[in-house]
């Protein structure tokens with residue numbers, strides 16, 4: 001019942017903001033496709049196949065990441081620090097787990113929505129994109145993980161500026177480095193291994209994993225689930241104490 | 244209905260609430276009166292589980308209050324001091340969300356929304372976004388929202404602050420109607436008139452402590468029923484008296500403009516805290 005209440009609210013919000021959400025989430029992927037696909041991509045080759053075909057899964061990964069993260073992060077942060085509507089949920093007879101899960105799932109839906117938009121765009125740009133159940137699984141897990149990160153960051157930060165800081169120092173670097181626009185193999189050894197541990201790297205690898213061995217294909221979702229679980233537990237823990 | 248025992252809240256060096264003991268009876272309209280910074284909001288926030296206690300205990304209907312005990316939270320309705328409506332949702336949607344969060348079945352939810360929109364006079368604006376509302380309408384919607392799930396205890400934190408006098412009077416009528424339904428109300432205010440008009444008992448709060456607790460009438464009687472106000476050396480002075488005769492005796496000795504009037508809660512407050520309300 002509590003879960004339904006939170007999802008209902010997100011649905012009302014989505015319906016009201018449909019066009020601004022839809023158009024807003026298409027801008028940066030279109031720019032990436034133009035800049036890296038048409039502009040740079042003409043003659044370049046990376047990771048086998050045409051460059052544009054290489055970067056599409058990367059763009060799916062990074063866009064679903066930012067969409068989920070900021071949908072939920074901003075919603076919590078505005079609700080806590082600006083509109084104070086967070087209080088309404090804290091006062092309600094609502095288990096904080098239910099609140100967290102409702103918000104995170106709603107954020108993941110927002111990520112998935114923008115994911116499907118890119119896939120549609122990619123088809124318009126006539127790229128080759130291979131969608132299979134494992135691809136969808138990775139996309140869903142990526143959305144859930146970054147939605148949970150958005151939730152926890154939204155609960156922990158002390159000001160709007162902190163949210164921007166987190167985006168600048170954590171989210172944006174990940175968007176470019178985690179195997180999204182170029183393969184990890186091109187990086188120096190130490191850095192490569194550090195970056196391999198980041199959740200978005202697992203998504204990038206997973207989204208392109210056709211042909212990888214079963215061990216790797218098990219690791220990718222497992223690592224994401226681990227991140228998701230840890231971050232969510234942390235978020236709920238602080239939510240129970242948030243003022 | 245509400246039992247507060249030895250409640251303290253410390254913000255670093257500041258003691259916002261200082262060993263507060265208070266009992267509010269079932270069906271009572273109780274007022275916490277005090278100047279800004281007295282600790283009223285902190286007290287309300289602790290009862291509604293928004294702020295963790297430093298020490299002490301709060302119980303509502305015999306149950307200890309805690310963020311993670313959902314049963315007791317259902318018995319409480321809260322109208323905070325600041326606006327916390329969902330601004331991008333309509334009045335109707337704000338109430339609907341609340342009803343859903345409090346597990347109300349669809350039918351009773353919808354009936355209650357209609358009833359409360361009627362009660363607060365917001366029927367015509369039901370489907371407008373909350374951010375388009377005036378201050379008074381937002382406050383009314385917040386009251387409607389707090390009443391949605393039929394709480395046993397209603398917490399009102401300065402419900403008329405920032406409203407113009409005409410709207411404030413309308414709000415008082417609305418609030419008076421509430422207590423007739425047997426609801427227990429805890430209201431905070433720094434308007435003495437408000438406490439005098441609405442409350443059966445008043446607790447005077449200052450510096451996080453309860454300095455006095457009684458009915459408005461008895462508090463007034465305690466410090467004197469009659470005030471002589473006069474102007475001397477650049478400031479207005481007031482002296483309180485038990486009887487009109489004593490007051491007249493002083494007034495006769497004074498030169499210049501002298502005013503004799505009945506005392507009110509403001510005089511009580513001044514007398515007890517040596518401080519003008521709101522200063």
Ligand SMILES: Nc1ncnc2c1ncn2[C@@H]1O[C@H](COP(=O)(O)OP(=O)(O)O)[C@@H](O)[C@H]1O
Nearest residue numbers: 254257259277278279280281282283284285286
């Ligand atoms: N979050 C907070 N952090 C630090 N001090 C606070 C906080 N909230 C309130 N205070 C302090 O506690 C005291 C009581 O404040 P408050 O309860 O808001 O008073 P009132 O509602 O009676 O005006 C004030 O001195 C205020 O500065």
Ligand SMILES: [Mg+2]
Nearest residue numbers: 283284324401
């Ligand atoms: Mg206050």
